[in-house]
Amino acid sequence: MSQADKMKQGQFTNPETPGYVGFANLPNQVHRKSVKKGFEFTLMVVGESGLGKSTLINSLFLTDLYPERVIPGAAEKIERTVQIEASTVEIEERGVKLRLTVVDTPGYGDAINSQDCFSTIISYIDDQFERYLHDESGLNRRHIVDNRVHCCFYFISPLGHGLKPLDVQFMKAIHNKVNVVPVIAKADTLTLRERERLKRRILDEIDEHGIKIYHLPDAESDEDEDFKEQTRILKASIPFAVVGSNQQIEAKGKKVRGRLYPWGVVEVENPEHNDFLKLRTMLITHMQDLQEVTQDLHYENFRSERLKRGGRKGPEPEEMDKDMILQEKEAELRRMQEMIAKMQAQMQKQGDGEGDM
Amino acid sequence: MSEAVVPDNMMSPAVGGLYGEKAGGPVVDFSYVGIDAILEQMRRKAMKQGFELNIMVVGQSGLGKSTLMNTLFKSKVSRKSVLATGQEKIPKTIEIKSISHDIEEKGVRMKLTVIDTPGFGDQINNENCWQPIMKFINDQYEAYLQEEININRKKRIPDSRVHCCIYFIPPTGHSLRPLDVEFMRRLSKVVNIVPVIAKADTLTLEERDFFKKKIREDLRANGIDVYPQKEFDEDTEDRMINEKIREMIPFAVVGSDQEYQVNGRRLLGRKTKWGTIEVENIAHCEFAYLRDLLIRTHMQNIKDITSSIHYEMYRVRRLNENNTVVAHANGIPEHHLAAHEM
Numbered sequence: 262m263s264q265a266d267k268m269k270q271g272q273f274t275n276p277e278t279p280g281y282v283g284f285a286n287l288p289n290q291v292h293r294k295s296v297k298k299g300f301e302f303t304l305m306v307v308g309e310s311g312l313g314k315s316t317l318i319n320s321l322f323l324t325d326l327y328p329e330r331v332i333p334g335a336a337e338k339i340e341r342t343v344q345i346e347a348s349t350v351e352i353e354e355r356g357v358k359l360r361l362t363v364v365d366t367p368g369y370g371d372a373i374n375s376q377d378c379f380s381t382i383i384s385y386i387d388d389q390f391e392r393y394l395h396d397e398s399g400l401n402r403r404h405i406v407d408n409r410v411h412c413c414f415y416f417i418s419p420l421g422h423g424l425k426p427l428d429v430q431f432m433k434a435i436h437n438k439v440n441v442v443p444v445i446a447k448a449d450t451l452t453l454r455e456r457e458r459l460k461r462r463i464l465d466e467i468d469e470h471g472i473k474i475y476h477l478p479d480a481e482s483d484e485d486e487d488f489k490e491q492t493r494i495l496k497a498s499i500p501f502a503v504v505g506s507n508q509q510i511e512a513k514g515k516k517v518r519g520r521l522y523p524w525g526v527v528e529v530e531n532p533e534h535n536d537f538l539k540l541r542t543m544l545i546t547h548m549q550d551l552q553e554v555t556q557d558l559h560y561e562n563f564r565s566e567r568l569k570r571g572g573r574k575g576p577e578p579e580e581m582d583k584d585m586i587l588q589e590k591e592a593e594l595r596r597m598q599e600m601i602a603k604m605q606a607q608m609q610k611q612g613d614g615e616g617d618m
Numbered sequence: 619m620s621e622a623v624v625p626d627n628m629m630s631p632a633v634g635g636l637y638g639e640k641a642g643g644p645v646v647d648f649s650y651v652g653i654d655a656i657l658e659q660m661r662r663k664a665m666k667q668g669f670e671l672n673i674m675v676v677g678q679s680g681l682g683k684s685t686l687m688n689t690l691f692k693s694k695v696s697r698k699s700v701l702a703t704g705q706e707k708i709p710k711t712i713e714i715k716s717i718s719h720d721i722e723e724k725g726v727r728m729k730l731t732v733i734d735t736p737g738f739g740d741q742i743n744n745e746n747c748w749q750p751i752m753k754f755i756n757d758q759y760e761a762y763l764q765e766e767i768n769i770n771r772k773k774r775i776p777d778s779r780v781h782c783c784i785y786f787i788p789p790t791g792h793s794l795r796p797l798d799v800e801f802m803r804r805l806s807k808v809v810n811i812v813p814v815i816a817k818a819d820t821l822t823l824e825e826r827d828f829f830k831k832k833i834r835e836d837l838r839a840n841g842i843d844v845y846p847q848k849e850f851d852e853d854t855e856d857r858m859i860n861e862k863i864r865e866m867i868p869f870a871v872v873g874s875d876q877e878y879q880v881n882g883r884r885l886l887g888r889k890t891k892w893g894t895i896e897v898e899n900i901a902h903c904e905f906a907y908l909r910d911l912l913i914r915t916h917m918q919n920i921k922d923i924t925s926s927i928h929y930e931m932y933r934v935r936r937l938n939e940n941n942t943v944v945a946h947a948n949g950i951p952e953h954h955l956a957a958h959e960m
Contacts, residue, residue: 420817421678425708426742427742522822526893
């Protein structure tokens with residue numbers, strides 16, 4: 262055997278184990294590539310104003326997403342309708358980049374008549390799906406920006422005795438479009454017993470109305486016991502009762518994030534006080550799963566609905582499409598011709614100018 | 619110069635009784651008439667008659683209205699305690715439910731009526747949710763008016779007029795909601811409104827101060843006059859006391875009907891993992907101020923304003939609407955009605 266052949270053999274075999282091909286290296290390559298590319302995640306927060314949504318988001322991601330926030334007074338609230346505000350922030354931790362978009366919905370549930378307050382939100386979600394569908398069906402698919410809403414935190418007020426009629430209606434309207442994670446806000450209003458009672462009440466009402474909230478996937482059988490136990494605990498704690506804060510308070514000699522009351526300190530990161538840590542764990546360990554479910558379930562649902570609907574439009578859809586495509590192509594041609602003409606004119610001017618010099 | 623003759627057996631005022639003797643022999647005060655003895659007579663009469671108080675509680679479900687009523691009167695006076703506790707379902711329309719109790723303390727009897735308004739502010743569309751409540755209040759005024767203009771009217775007209783309406787503001791920490799503004803704007807014209815911040819154990823002290831300031835600004839901006847109203851202050855002493863109160867409203871309250879052991883004493887409170895909130899501790903919440911205002915210091919004033927101002931406004935409006943109809947129905951010409959004004 263010549264030297265070249267021997268080298269060829271060496272390329273495909275690892276001297277350590279015979280029969281080793283080497284594709285076990287693939288996950289590392291994927292990992293490196295994704296780390297370079299970074300991750301995208303869009304989180305939507307919905308709830309009445311004053312439930313601590315912004316504080317919770319800031320606490321979860323240890324940033325200040327709303328630096329110039331102005332909370333409107335009662336008079337301005339009367340005329341307001343629901344708005345959609347998306348803020349994007351790039352967070353980096355240990356070399357891994359996350360492009361986090363938080364979609365806030367100020368004005369939800371504020372008006373005296375909240376009948377239409379979620380049509381804006383639903384059109385936003387549909388728009389993102391529409392845009393993704395359009396990009397996916399387009400010619401250049403290399404840099405599709407994924408702005409679809411991967412997860413929606415729905416904030417339930419701890420003051421009531423369960424879900425309000427508005428909560429039920431809203432969740433039923435979006436549970437087929439986005440992963441809904443119900444969260445009990447401002448949980449320091451509740452004693453432990455009240456909290457358990459409220460959680461049970463909410464779960465019962467969710468069952469009663471047939472609302473499909475996001476279910477954590479069961480741990481695989483080959484995962485270690487710790488992970489399985491953690492998943493079990495997380496599943497048992499839904500809906501999470503959270504308290505958010507970014508203020509550092511001195512408690513028992515150490516500095517913790519919490520809220521200072523005359524009767525004690527509520528620690529944000531104390532699992533006995535609230536479920537903040539559980540919510541954060543869930544979000545982080547299941548970010549990938551949330552994205553997958555959005556892609557495989559909600560987006561596919563939307564896509565099949567959309568394409569079915571698109572087919573039914575017009576008497577002869579194929580011909581209409583051809584005509585439309587022709588028209589679009591002609592419009593593009595015209596635009597490009599105009600651009601060329603403009604560029605020619607500019608070059609002419611430059612040429613004249615230089616000629617003068 | 620003639621002095622008032624004071625007979626020997628009428629002594630200078632003593633606490634016990636009018637004709638009681640002061641220890642140490644009779645002392646005759648020649649300038650004493652005895653007018654102030656009327657206070658004692660009034661007191662005796664009031665004890666015999668008893669008092670009536672009608673409080674209405676308004677707010678979204680879950681704000682602790684029933685618990686607060688139970689805490690205020692230290693007994694189970696709310697609707698929920700009286701009825702069988704089943705699942706608390708939000709009613710589809712607003713209902714008005716009155717529960718009356720006779721309570722007694724140190725010989726003083728009171729007929730307390732708590733008027734609850736379940737369903738307020740809970741629907742998706744809350745437009746005009748104040749209408750059933752306005753109607754109820756006006757109906758009570760109407761009932762009183764009808765009794766009053768009767769020819770043969772009762773010696774003591776049963777008073778079912780709403781003396782005070784406690785409005786529960788949810789502790790968002792931001793500002794008043796449009797629903798709060800609309801409701802208080804309309805109802806402050808017909809009834810005394812006392813706004814309170816419900817479940818105030820959700821706010822830290824700074825958040826509480828900020829929220830209160832914001833609420834007072836919102837109230838001022840919308841021209842809402844809550845109790846104690848500025849325009850009804852009678853003299854400087856009243857004004858001073860009421861100004862102090864006005865700087866503190868709305869009171870941030872926490873209610874509880876469960877007792878816990880704190881520092882060796884049994885107190886009403888809420889026990890959590892991070893501490894126990896004492897309801898009557900003014901460092902924790904302002905329940906004590908609310909209780910003092912409603913019961914210990916301003917109860918009579920609340921009733922007076924209801925009867926002499928709110929009710930009178932209603933009465934004037936009503937009588938002007940059907941001035942001839944009412945007068946002729948009772949056989950009294952209109953100008954005589956004015957003479958019967960209380």
